[in-house]
Structure formats: structure tokens, C-alpha cells
Amino acid sequence: MGTSPSANRGPIVILTDFGYRDHYAGVMKGVIASIAPQASVVDLTHGIAPQQVLAGALALREAVGFFPRRTIFLGVIDPGVGTDRKPIAVETKSGACLVGPDNGLLWLAAERAELKKIVELRTASYRLPQVSASFHGRDIFAPAAAWLWRGLPLDKLGPQLPAMMELRPAGVVEDQRKLRGEIIYIDAFGNLISNISRVEFERFASRCQQSRLLIKFKRCSSLALSRAYGEGAHGAPLAIFGSFDLLEIAVRDGNAAKHFNATLGASVLIHSVGPRTTSL
Amino acid sequence: MGTSPSANRGPIVILTDFGYRDHYAGVMKGVIASIAPQASVVDLTHGIAPQQVLAGALALREAVGFFPRRTIFLGVIDPGVGTDRKPIAVETKSGACLVGPDNGLLWLAAERAELKKIVELRTASYRLPQVSASFHGRDIFAPAAAWLWRGLPLDKLGPQLPAMMELRPAGVVEDQRKLRGEIIYIDAFGNLISNISRVEFERFASRCQQSRLLIKFKRCSSLALSRAYGEGAHGAPLAIFGSFDLLEIAVRDGNAAKHFNATLGASVLIHSVGPRTTSL
Amino acid sequence: MGTSPSANRGPIVILTDFGYRDHYAGVMKGVIASIAPQASVVDLTHGIAPQQVLAGALALREAVGFFPRRTIFLGVIDPGVGTDRKPIAVETKSGACLVGPDNGLLWLAAERAELKKIVELRTASYRLPQVSASFHGRDIFAPAAAWLWRGLPLDKLGPQLPAMMELRPAGVVEDQRKLRGEIIYIDAFGNLISNISRVEFERFASRCQQSRLLIKFKRCSSLALSRAYGEGAHGAPLAIFGSFDLLEIAVRDGNAAKHFNATLGASVLIHSVGPRTTSL
Numbered sequence: 001m002g003t004s005p006s007a008n009r010g011p012i013v014i015l016t017d018f019g020y021r022d023h024y025a026g027v028m029k030g031v032i033a034s035i036a037p038q039a040s041v042v043d044l045t046h047g048i049a050p051q052q053v054l055a056g057a058l059a060l061r062e063a064v065g066f067f068p069r070r071t072i073f074l075g076v077i078d079p080g081v082g083t084d085r086k087p088i089a090v091e092t093k094s095g096a097c098l099v100g101p102d103n104g105l106l107w108l109a110a111e112r113a114e115l116k117k118i119v120e121l122r123t124a125s126y127r128l129p130q131v132s133a134s135f136h137g138r139d140i141f142a143p144a145a146a147w148l149w150r151g152l153p154l155d156k157l158g159p160q161l162p163a164m165m166e167l168r169p170a171g172v173v174e175d176q177r178k179l180r181g182e183i184i185y186i187d188a189f190g191n192l193i194s195n196i197s198r199v200e201f202e203r204f205a206s207r208c209q210q211s212r213l214l215i216k217f218k219r220c221s222s223l224a225l226s227r228a229y230g231e232g233a234h235g236a237p238l239a240i241f242g243s244f245d246l247l248e249i250a251v252r253d254g255n256a257a258k259h260f261n262a263t264l265g266a267s268v269l270i271h272s273v274g275p276r277t278t279s280l
Numbered sequence: 281m282g283t284s285p286s287a288n289r290g291p292i293v294i295l296t297d298f299g300y301r302d303h304y305a306g307v308m309k310g311v312i313a314s315i316a317p318q319a320s321v322v323d324l325t326h327g328i329a330p331q332q333v334l335a336g337a338l339a340l341r342e343a344v345g346f347f348p349r350r351t352i353f354l355g356v357i358d359p360g361v362g363t364d365r366k367p368i369a370v371e372t373k374s375g376a377c378l379v380g381p382d383n384g385l386l387w388l389a390a391e392r393a394e395l396k397k398i399v400e401l402r403t404a405s406y407r408l409p410q411v412s413a414s415f416h417g418r419d420i421f422a423p424a425a426a427w428l429w430r431g432l433p434l435d436k437l438g439p440q441l442p443a444m445m446e447l448r449p450a451g452v453v454e455d456q457r458k459l460r461g462e463i464i465y466i467d468a469f470g471n472l473i474s475n476i477s478r479v480e481f482e483r484f485a486s487r488c489q490q491s492r493l494l495i496k497f498k499r500c501s502s503l504a505l506s507r508a509y510g511e512g513a514h515g516a517p518l519a520i521f522g523s524f525d526l527l528e529i530a531v532r533d534g535n536a537a538k539h540f541n542a543t544l545g546a547s548v549l550i551h552s553v554g555p556r557t558t559s560l
Numbered sequence: 561m562g563t564s565p566s567a568n569r570g571p572i573v574i575l576t577d578f579g580y581r582d583h584y585a586g587v588m589k590g591v592i593a594s595i596a597p598q599a600s601v602v603d604l605t606h607g608i609a610p611q612q613v614l615a616g617a618l619a620l621r622e623a624v625g626f627f628p629r630r631t632i633f634l635g636v637i638d639p640g641v642g643t644d645r646k647p648i649a650v651e652t653k654s655g656a657c658l659v660g661p662d663n664g665l666l667w668l669a670a671e672r673a674e675l676k677k678i679v680e681l682r683t684a685s686y687r688l689p690q691v692s693a694s695f696h697g698r699d700i701f702a703p704a705a706a707w708l709w710r711g712l713p714l715d716k717l718g719p720q721l722p723a724m725m726e727l728r729p730a731g732v733v734e735d736q737r738k739l740r741g742e743i744i745y746i747d748a749f750g751n752l753i754s755n756i757s758r759v760e761f762e763r764f765a766s767r768c769q770q771s772r773l774l775i776k777f778k779r780c781s782s783l784a785l786s787r788a789y790g791e792g793a794h795g796a797p798l799a800i801f802g803s804f805d806l807l808e809i810a811v812r813d814g815n816a817a818k819h820f821n822a823t824l825g826a827s828v829l830i831h832s833v834g835p836r837t838t839s840l
Contacts (some may be wrong), residue, residue, distance in 0.1 A: 011589075013586065014588070015586075019469075020300055020325060020326070020468070021468040022327070022339065022467045023324050023325050023343045026322060026323060027294065027342065029322045030293070030347035031346050031349070033291050033347060034349075037348060040593070040597075042586060042590070043603075044586035044587075045582060045585075045586055046580070047504025047579070049468055050468075050535070062587065063583045068590075068593055071590070071593075079509065079510055080508075081508060081509060082509065082511075083506060083508050134508065134520060134521075134522040134523050135523035137521070139735065187584070188580070188610075190583050216369040220814065228641060228693045230640040230641065230642060230643040230645075231642075231643065240694060242693075243587075249505050253611055254640055255610070299607070299748030299749075300605060300606070300607040301608070301609075301748040302619065303619035303620075304803070305605075306623060306627045307604075308601060309571075310573070310626035310627035311626050313570060313571050313602065314627065317682055330815070360788075361790065362789065362791075412803055413788045413800075414789060414790065414802040418626065461791070549832060
């Protein structure tokens with residue numbers, strides 16, 4: 001079938017919103033084991049909330065840099081399965097491939113790993129013989145990932161596409177004295193991850209160097225910026241640049257989402273108080 | 281110990297109701313790694329609701345055809361552990377083996393893969409040295425699966441049995457103008473999977489070809505039969521033949537179990553309205 | 561880097577309190593795959609309740625004996641990440657290594673596998689190039705585990721430590737006629753595992769041989785000691801020595817934690833009634 005075995009592949013890494021109750025993710029691994037029995041398969045997570053494409057996209061972006069270069073990422077959060085959204089595979093400059101629906105799920109990871117080429121998964125011989133309209137993870141995406149792992153060139157999977165769907169978290173809004181962000185991801189500890197990157201925060205801070213910065217979230221008008229989750233008093237809220245390198249709201253030994261009763265989209269405000277900043 | 285290493289085995293695939301909180305499933309993998317360090321182990325799921333043997337049986341049946349032929353399935357939903365229910369292993373014509381308690385868990389998969397031979401797991405040398413009365417997954421089933429993976433002939437594990445316990449979902453009830461099924465599985469998306477197979481549905485439809493078919497579920501007297509979960513209006517209920525090839529009730533971008541407040545056993549009715557059918 | 565590949569390693573076994581929603585555990589596997597691509601990785605569990613160090617320690621202790629001797633255990637329940645608690649690795653007489661924070665998490669397993677040597681993870685070349693203050697699982701612990709798996713001698717990871725933090729469940733309290741224990745672990749079935757070991761129970765029973773023993777828990781003044789979870793009436797509570805070899809309170813086909821509305825720390829009492837015991 002035009003493939004060459006390739007010993008130095010990374011693993012096939014799976015992310016879905018299938019949860020852990022059913023056999024669905026397991027069945028995808030069965031399909032992979034049938035096509036590429038030597039492939040090592042890693043569960044990134046199957047616990048993304050149902051249909052939360054952006055959460056999955058963020059998780060993929062945060063993971064892509066920590067795996068070997070030639071890893072195959074297989075992402076399936078696919079509320080549009082069986083409709084006209086395209087199944088795609090993406091090759092990146094870093095050597096990683098990404099496989100999944102063209103609904104934005106793969107965009108942030110593709111961008112981080114430097115997108116090189118996109119194809120539509122159309123070649124029938126690299127799908128399961130019977131393709132359902134309800135489970136492309138099993139019938140189209142898992143086979144494609146397994147064939148790529150075996151060394152199949154991307155182009156064999158289908159025709160090249162000029163572009164893919166782009167999906168990004170909201171951007172921060174900045175003016176002279178304020179930086180306004182929002183919560184874009186909530187993790188299982190209840191940590192509230194905002195869209196304010198360390199770079200944006202530091203650039204804002206350097207513009208405001210004569211003044212004091214306050215981090216405001218919900219009823220807290222001045223959260224301490226901590227270096228570690230374990231700083232501050234037991235049960236106290238804090239701000240921290242966590243593993244995403246984004247500003248997070250956390251609670252020491254606690255759960256910030258519950259503490260603040262916070263949901264996605266909640267505002268985080270960085271406020272500069274004191275003498276007017278000089279523009280740089 | 282009378283085994284021959286076997287390179288072209290499929291993986292050992294584990295399904296349990298142990299959940300994801302404890303070390304129990306992990307410990308089974310430790311036992312397997314101790315006996316068959318080269319075996320690849322796949323989690324089918326550990327999220328079957330506690331003691332729900334039929335749900336586990338359905339998940340195993342849906343998985344068995346998507347794994348390599350010589351896969352070992354290890355199923356542990358075992359409320360009768362330590363009582364007189366027998367520990368068994370099953371060989372199938374397709375080459376797969378199934379290991380677990382003889383409480384019906386393995387039946388649907390054994391039937392689908394074509395049952396060839398059943399043995400009781402009695403040989404002490406293929407169990408752990410100490411067998412508890414509370415965790416046969418660790419002490420009896422995992423060792424048996426690992427030894428089978430190493431190529432041990434089934435008969436070495438114990439004496440042959442003439443039969444195993446059979447467990448099936450309820451059948452559909454059909455008359456001239458009605459096909460009555462019920463919900464037999466609810467997945468993590470809240471999709472409600474009925475016992476009405478596509479074949480039964482189509483046979484009924486062909487008998488009723490002069491008339492119109494209505495799909496009734498709870499307060500909905502006429503659900504549209506969709507081809508994809510993403511058809512219809514956002515939040516609208518629909519019927520679909522999903523990945524089980526059974527009629528499912530779903531909600532677009534939503535959770536049908538919550539939408540309908542539905543549980544296992546809820547009735548699904550296919551009703552033929554219009555001119556009387558001719559009998560075939 | 562001073563390592564020698566080692567073919568007969570056991571797996572790298574990961575336990576965390578990260579849950580199953582996020583990519584965090586998956587990212588650790590990416591780091592491992594980047595350093596030790598041939599390593600087999602097993603999820604012991606990621607479902608330990610957040611920051612419950614003792615629960616994780618018990619799970620590690622119960623697992624350590626069931627894995628191959630040269631297994632690497634990687635435990636990350638780490639509320640003090642980024643503070644002055646030390647990152648450590650431990651070598652044991654059984655050949656297993658343990659990697660994680662020095663907060664007590666590794667103690668019970670180290671004790672069971674017979675602690676030999678402890679080092680602090682300080683060598684920069686065996687960490688990721690950038691070490692955050694929020695995710696040492698990724699930046700320090702996963703790399704250390706992967707390097708140990710590759711055969712790196714423990715001493716290369718950092719300076720030796722004279723001791724590590726010890727953490728144990730509360731002990732039982734015993735007098736002539738009573739043995740008082742408490743619930744120290746609750747599993748996903750709702751089984752309530754106490755700190756009363758079979759050895760302690762039997763020693764107490766032999767001291768009280770002239771009398772009858774009653775097992776008291778909450779509103780039940782005399783729980784039957786069963787050999788199997790499936791003994792007794794459907795829905796009835798029972799006591800059993802389960803897979804921990806500790807006295808458990810369970811409910812047949814049910815959930816004891818819900819049945820008794822019980823939490824960690826609840827008392828279990830063994831009472832001797834009848835003729836006074838002779839002291840041994």
C-alpha cells in the first residue's frame with residue numbers, strides 16, 4: 001500500500017471528548033492496533049467536556065511541544081461528524097502530524113508546530129471498509145493516524161487543502177491603564193486559566209513601570225502574583241503563571257472554580273494604579 | 281511452563297467497572313507486565329457503571345470486531361467474586377480469547393466472535409500464588425490473560441466446560457403495525473441506544489411500505505431519522521443509527537439522557553400509520 | 561550522558577491526582593517518550609482526589625508488589641510544588657525506584673519495597689531545560705523517571721539525602737476487649753477500607769478466644785465477617801478482608817460509603833463480648 005515501516009516514529013497521541021465510560025476510545029485503539037500493531041499509543045485525555053472544541057485545541061497546543069518530533073496527534077471532538085465538515089490531516093515543520101475534523105480543533109497545535117501542509121482524508125483504502133456517519137474517530141481518523149505512523153506520505157490520504165479552519169481563544173483588550181482578559185480553560189483542580197500570556201503581562205507591566213499593578217478577579221480586587229501554588233495562606237486565592245504560561249487564578253490547597261463560582265469567559269483585569277505611565 | 285512466545289499476538293484489552301479512582305486496574309497491568317512484559321495492554325474502558333454486567337457485555341461486543349484477530353479480551357465486572365460463579369476463558373473462531381467471570385459478561389462478544397471452546401480457570405500454576413476471595417481480576421484473570429498472550433494453550437488453564445452463562449438485552453416486540461424496543465445502553469454523551477437493530481428496523485419498514493413510520497420516544501411522537509448527529513436544529517432530539525448499528529435517540533449538541541430524563545429500559549416505539557400493510 | 565540502555569526494565573508506572581479532564585498526565589508521557597521512547601508506561605491511576613497524599617501513598621503501597629522488580633514508580637501529588645519541599649528519587653532493595661515529591665507520598669511504598677537510597681533531584685541536565693514552579697511532574701519527575709528507566713545510576717540525579725518524609729495512616733488502638741480502627745481509604749465502589757490488618761485482627765481474636773467478636777460500624781452493631789463481597793443478602797452491609805488485606809466495610813451489590821454516609825476517619829470497632837480473655 002505504498003508505505004515504509006518507520007522505526008523512529010513518536011507515539012500516536014489521542015485526545016477526545018468521549019469520556020471514560022464507554023468503549024469508544026478503546027475501539028479507536030483497536031483500529032490502530034490492527035493497522036499499526038507496533039505503534040505506541042498515548043492517551044492525552046478523553047476528558048474534554050463534550051463538544052468543547054476550544055478546550056481540546058488548547059490541550060493539544062500545550063502538549064505538542066513535549067512529545068517527540070515525529071508524534072502523530074489524533075484529536076476527535078467532532079459534533080459535526082457526518083455533516084460537511086472535512087476530515088483532515090496536517091503535517092507540521094516540527095515533524096508532527098495532526099489528524100481530526102476540520103472544525104478548529106487542530107488549529108492552535110498546528111500553528112505552534114508550524115503548519116506545512118493540509119490534506120482532506122478522502123482515500124477510501126486508508127479508511128475502514130465501512131464508514132459510518134456517526135463515528136469517524138473509528139472509521140476515518142484512527143486509520144489515517146495509523147497509516148501515517150507506518151510512514152505513509154500525507155499526500156496519499158487525499159487531496160491537498162489550501163487552508164484549515166482557525167479557532168482561537170478571545171484576545172486580551174489593552175489600553176493605557178488596563179489589561180482585560182478572560183478565563184479560557186478550567187482544569188480539574190479548578191484552576192482558572194486566562195488568556196493573558198506572560199509576554200503580554202510583562203509588556204504591560206513595563207509600560208506601567210511607575211505604577212502598581214492590581215490583579216482583579218470577581219470579588220478580589222488585588223490578587224497576589226505568586227510563584228507557586230503552595231505560596232500564601234491555606235485556602236487563599238492567588239494569581240500565578242502556571243504550566244500554560246498564562247495567568248491563572250488558583251486557590252491554595254483548594255479549587256478556584258468552586259471558590260469563585262467561576263465559569264469560562266469570566267473577566268480578569270490587570271489594573272495599573274499610581275502615576276501615569278510614560279508611553280514607550 | 282509449556283508456552284511458546286508468540287510475536288504476532290494482538291494486545292491484551294481490559295474492560296472493568298473499577299472506575300478511575302483506584303489502583304485496581306493498574307495493579308492488573310502490573311501482574312500482566314510481570315508475566316508477559318512484552319504484551320501491549322489497551323484500556324477498553326474501566327468506566328462501566330459498577331456491577332452493570334450487561335453494559336460491559338455490550339461494550340465488549342462492540343469492540344471485538346475492531347481489534348486484531350488474536351487479541352485477548354480481559355473483562356472484569358464481577359459482583360460474585362469469591363462465590364461459586366466460575367472464572368473462565370473462551371477461545372473463538374476469530375482467534376480472539378476472552379477471559380473473565382462466567383456471569384454473562386463475555387457472552388455477547390463470544391457469540392459475535394464465534395465461540396469455539398470454554399475452560400474453567402483452575403490450574404494453580406497459572407494463578408498468582410495467593411488467590412484472594414475479593415480480587416480475581418488480579419489473582420486469576422490477569423495471569424490467565426498474560427499466559428494466553430504468551431501462547432499457552434487454552435486447555436492448560438483448566439478443564440473444559442460444556443457451556444457458559446448467556447446474557448442478552450431484551451428483544452424487540454413486533455406486531456403488524458408496531459415495533460417496540462427499549463433503551464439498553466446510555467453513553468457518556470447521553471445518547472440513548474436501543475435494542476432495535478438496523479436490520480429489524482428495515483425489515484419492519486419494508487413490511488409497512490405503504491405507510492409512514494413514526495419514531496416515538498417519551499414526549500416526542502415523531503422523531504426525525506437523521507443520518508448524522510449534527511443534522512437538525514441545535515438542541516433538537518433526533519433518531520439515528522449510531523456506531524452500534526442500533527437505533528439511538530440523541531440530541532443535537534446536547535445530552536438526550538438529560539433532555540428526556542431517560543433511564544435504561546425506557547420504551548422506543550416505531551409506529552406505522554396510514555394504509556394497512558400487505559403481509560409479505 | 562552516562563547511561564546504558566537496559567532491556568529488562570519494568571514499566572514506568574504513573575500515579576497522580578491530576579484527574580482525567582486535562583492533558584497534564586499525557587504531557588508527562590510525552591516527556592518520557594522523548595527521553596525513553598522504548599519505555600512502557602502504565603497508568604496506575606490519575607484519579608486520587610486532589611491533594612490527598614495519603615490516599616496516593618496507600619495506592620502506591622498496594623501496587624508495588626504486583627509489578628516487575630525493576631519498575632519505576634512516578635508519583636505526583638504535589639500541593640507544595642515550587643516551594644521548598646524537595647523532589648526526590650528512591651532506590652529500593654527489591655529493585656524498584658520511586659520518583660516524586662518528598663511529602664510522604666512515596667513513603668509507604670518505599671517501606672514495603674525496602675528503602676535503600678534517597679537522592680534529591682538536582683542535576684540540571686536530567687531536568688527539562690526550563691523548569692516551571694507549577695509543574696514538576698513534567699519538568700523534573702518525568703525526566704528523572706525516564707532517565708532511571710534508561711539505566712542512569714540514581715546518584716547522577718543529585719546528592720544523597722539521609723532521610724525522606726514519612727507518612728502513615730493512623731494506627732489502631734487496642735486494649736483488652738476492644739480494637740478501634742478507622743477508615744483510611746474509600747474506593748470507587750464505596751468500599752470503606754480501615755487500618756485494621758488481618759494480622760492485628762487475628763492476634764486480637766486469638767487473645768479473645770473464649771469470647772465472641774462483634775464488628776461495629778456506625779449504626780450496625782454486629783457486621784458479619786464475610787469471605788466474599790457476594791455473600792449475604794442483596795444490599796446488606798458486611799465486613800471483609802479485601803485486596804488490601806485490611807478490614808473493609810462493604811455492601812453487597814451496593815456502595816457502603818453512600819449506605820453509611822461515611823467519610824475518611826470514621827471509627828470501626830472490634831468488640832469482644834463474653835467471658836473475660838486470658839492474657840497471653
